[in-house]
Amino acid sequence: MPAPTDRYNGVSQALHWLIALLAFALLAMGKLFDVDADDANGIFGWHTALGLSVLILMVVRTGWRLTHLVPPPAPGPDWQQQVAQLTHVAFYGLLFLLPLTGWLLTSAEGDPVSLFGLPVPALPVGEDGEDFLEETHEILGNVLMLLAALHVAAGLKHHFIDRDGVLRRMLPG
Numbered sequence: 690m691p692a693p694t695d696r697y698n699g700v701s702q703a704l705h706w707l708i709a710l711l712a713f714a715l716l717a718m719g720k721l722f723d724v725d726a727d728d729a730n731g732i733f734g735w736h737t738a739l740g741l742s743v744l745i746l747m748v749v750r751t752g753w754r755l756t757h758l759v760p761p762p763a764p765g766p767d768w769q770q771q772v773a774q775l776t777h778v779a780f781y782g783l784l785f786l787l788p789l790t791g792w793l794l795t796s797a798e799g800d801p802v803s804l805f806g807l808p809v810p811a812l813p814v815g816e817d818g819e820d821f822l823e824e825t826h827e828i829l830g831n832v833l834m835l836l837a838a839l840h841v842a843a844g845l846k847h848h849f850i851d852r853d854g855v856l857r858r859m860l861p862g
């Protein structure tokens with residue numbers, strides 16, 4: 690019987706690549722610059738606005754993912770399929786938790802955040818939470834970086850070594 694679908698649909702692909710690009714940019718901003726409301730480098734405004742955009746896009750992506758067909762697991766041994774599935778689920782969790790802890794952190798710090806000019810309300814959290822939230826946001830960012838490295842390496846291995854068309858399932862055409 691043919692598989693119900695052999696590739697990710699266009700919306701899934703667009704969201705995958707847009708969110709991946711934003712995630713890399715956000716990680717780079719966090720690691721290479723000071724994300725500080727008092728710093729005049731402008732990074733704080735970009736990091737918070739793009740980070741909140743990820744949160745909104747992830748709501749759309751999750752809704753889409755739950756209501757549309759996806760291809761069967763990529764070819765490979767069981768353990769690889771399980772690691773891939775766990776990684777994908779972890780990405781969904783991380784891409785909600787990172788913006789949420791970031792938003793909570795700016796709220797605890799009392800720093801105003803806006804989404805490209807639109808003021809974003811602060812979340813109800815006290816100053817006491819600041820250290821914990823800062824630490825959590827950093828750890829989640831490190832986990833995202835590690836998993837992204839694994840995920841990209843796996844994608845490139847499928848494409849260049851196994852040559853099994855897995856990368857093409859996430860590409861148009």
Ligand code: HEM
Binds near residue numbers: 719788
């Ligand atoms: C997917 C979304 C996000 C990613 C991947 C991300 C990633 C990061 C990373 C890697 C750092 C540097 C942590 C370190 O190593 O010290 C950072 C710092 C920071 N992020 Fe995010 N972030 C995201 C969303 C947000 C959002 C939505 C906000 C606020 C609305 C935010 C606010 C901050 C702040 C205030 C800092 C500086 C923390 C400090 O004082 O050390 N982030 N972020």
Ligand code: HEM
Binds near residue numbers: 708712776780781842
């Ligand atoms: C931080 C950046 C990235 C994140 C968060 C991410 C996240 C994900 C997620 C969650 C999935 C599962 C599909 C879904 O259910 O939505 C997926 C699939 C996929 N990603 Fe990424 N991705 C990133 C970057 C990349 C890059 C740079 C590549 C290129 C090598 C890539 C290649 C793929 C491929 C080929 C699939 C399909 C796997 C399959 O068919 O089983 N991803 N990605």
